[in-house]
Amino acid sequence: MATTEVTSEVIGSVWKVEKAAGDALAEGDLIMILESMKMEIPVEAPVAGTLSELKVAPEDSVEEDQVLCLIES
Amino acid sequence: MSFDDMLKDLKAREAKARAMGGPERLARREAQGVLNARSRIEAFIDPGSWVETGLLAVSSIVPEDRGKTPADGKVAGFAKVDGRMVAIASNDFTVKGASSSATNMKKVGHVKRVATERGFPLVFFGESSGARMPDNMGAKGMGTNLGHDPQQYVRTRQTPWASAVLGQCYGSSAWYTCLADFVVMRKGAILAVASPGLASFAIGQKVEAEDLGGWKLHSDISGLIDRVADTDEEALDEIRRFLSYMPSHCNEPPPRASIPAGSDEGAQRIPDILPESRKRAYDVRKIIGCLADLDSFLEFKPRFGRTAVTGLARLGGRSVGFIASNPMGKAGALDVAGCEKATRFTVLCDSFNIPLILLVDTPGFVIGIEGEKQKAPGKIINFMQALQMCTVPKLSVIMRKSYGQAYLNMGGGRNSDDVAIWPTAEVSFMDAHYATEIVSWNQQVPEERKQEIRAAMEKDSSAYGLAEIYAVQAVIAPAETRRYLIQQLEIHEMRPSGGVGEHRMAAWPTTF
Structure with missing residues (x-):
């Protein structure tokens, strides 16, 4: 089992979370959408696996490179 | 010393040289x-x-x-x-x-x-x-020891x-x-x-x-x-x-490679990658992956200046350099690091006869105090000057937003040899809302008057507006882009010089 940290590309806030902990993910699946500079920034699964932990919730502020969630694969 | 002994002596000297710093140090590394x-x-x-x-x-x-x-x-x-x-x-x-x-x-x-x-x-x-x-x-x-070679650190x-x-x-x-x-x-x-x-x-x-x-x-x-x-x-x-x-030297074109099977299929996927909402970001590297020959994209500095993506790839077997705005980073607004990265990459491609492909989706430049402290105007104009001095073929594709000075920096107008535009594009000097606020800044402008101003600012910013006045050469479907670029590369081959550019920035610095 390997753990992959999914990080934020941008400074912004969490707008919508589309998956829940325990969900199975295919590579490229949409996990959440951030909001930054009036743009919606999709966060997609970089690898297939199981979403083991969500570290943010809607309206949370996020920093660049902040870990948003973990994927076990 | 006999001839044989001389040869033995030579062998012994060579073996000693090849033993480097000795077995212990080598073992430690291993x-x-x-x-x-x-x-x-x-x-x-x-x-x-x-x-x-x-x-x-x-x-x-x-x-x-x-x-x-x-x-x-x-x-x-x-x-x-x-x-x-x-x-x-x-x-x-x-x-x-x-x-x-x-x-x-x-x-x-x-x-x-x-x-x-x-x-x-x-x-x-x-x-x-x-x-x-x-x-x-x-x-x-x-x-x-020092200073005997006055050209030691000259990079041409x-x-x-x-x-x-x-x-x-x-x-x-x-x-x-x-x-x-x-x-x-x-x-x-x-x-x-x-x-x-x-x-x-x-x-x-x-x-x-x-x-x-x-x-x-x-x-x-x-x-x-x-x-x-x-x-x-x-x-x-x-x-x-x-x-x-890369070519072996600056006076020859880059090597041609065969085109991997399946390279033409990727472009069909672009409409699925490009979101319908203009507010939704996407990773432009996926678009590059669809346009380039299969698995041929070598990205430069992926974690630096992430508002722009640069890298070498092949298109129809030819070496090309991609410079793309990336909406995933700061909405694609070019920042100081993005400009530095694009400038250096432009100089590299121009110096070695590698055509440039610019993919545009940018609301402009990042503005604000942080950028100004880092010399943003200087960085922007370095990039602009590099693009204008460039003599290799430049092809630009306006995918979505192209605003203000960034329209020029990303190859708009005659800053590319050919500009194609997708029907999804919007081009203007700035967002109509911002433009209205700026012309009424520090003035007591009633709301009705602002609405009139705004209506005037909301001019046609569509792809067809540019196409009708021939400020772009073609409006193309995203899925047609790979084919179009390959055709344009052939048209713009530098025939009179045998595929060799003028290298006017060959002695520019390697960092900015």
Whole structure:
């Protein structure tokens, strides 16, 4: 089992979370959408696996490179 | 001495030189999973192609060092890589930390000169502690060792240079790295002006090596490296890959490659990647992946200046350079780091006859105090000047937003040889809402009047507006873009010069 940290590309806030902990993910699946500079920034699964932990919730502020969630694969 | 004895003596001297710093030091490296100066060369080149120069060179400054400095700590020579000639300077850290002294600097100077004059790439395997001591100490040390080559650090991009940072790189190892066209760094290696020891000693700054010059610093913040590798072997693969796109010298076009099967299928996927909502971001690297020949995209500086994406690829078998705005980073608004990255990449492509493809989706430049402190106007205009001085074919595709000065920086108007636009595009000087606020700034403008102003500002910003006045050459469907670009590359081939540009920025700096 390997753990992959999914990080934020941008400074912004969490707008919508589309998956829940325990969900199975295919590579490229949409996990959440951030909001930054009036743009919606999709966060997609970089690898297939199981979403083991969500570290943010809607309206949370996020920093660049902040870990948003973990994927076990 | 008999002839046989002479030959035996020669063999013995050669064997001693090839033994480098001795079995213990070599074993220690091996245990750490790190290659040595000679195994790096072997892993890098076509088997059996190595021709060494200066194998029997030793220290010429300190007499006691003559027997202790095999090859004087820098292994130099020539070899074939994928069938093409390259020059190599490989630092041997097991011999006096590969420190620079009189003899080994002559060796490096020789391969550099031959590569330049005879027209082939030069590759550095960087791992050096800097200037050798006490050789360089004192007035006589300085006068004897340094300053004999007034062109030592002149980079005129006559042939491609690549550098791998594979250990501690201070002094000349750092300078040559920063002069290279392509730099790969192995995790754990350090690139800095001087060692953490000297930094601690001289200025009392207690620093960790990784903080002073580790891969994270250089990949994310300084942007001095192009790629990061986990192992020496991976780093060597990256350099071979880089060279595969490059001509051997600036007076020939880049090599052509065969087109992998399935390369034409990707473009059909673009409509699924490009979101319908103009507010939704996407990763432009996916679009590049669809346009380029299958698996041919080699991204430069992926973690630095992320508002822009740069990298070499092939299109229809030809080497091309992509510069793309990336909406995933700051909505695609070009920032200082993005401009620096795009400028350096433009100079590289122009110097080696590689056409540029610009993919545009940018709301403009990042504005605000932070950017101004970092000389944003200067960086923007450096990039603009580079683009306008560029003489290789430039093709631009406006995918979505193209606003203000960034419209010009990303190849709008006659800043490209051909501009194509997708029906999804919008082009204007700025967002109508902002424009309204700016013209009514600091004035008591009633809301009804603002609405009138805004209506006037909301002019047609569609792709067809540009197409009707021939400010773009074609409106094309995203899925047609690969085919269109391949056709345009053929049209804009530099026939009169045999595919060679004017290289007007060949002596520009390598960092900005």
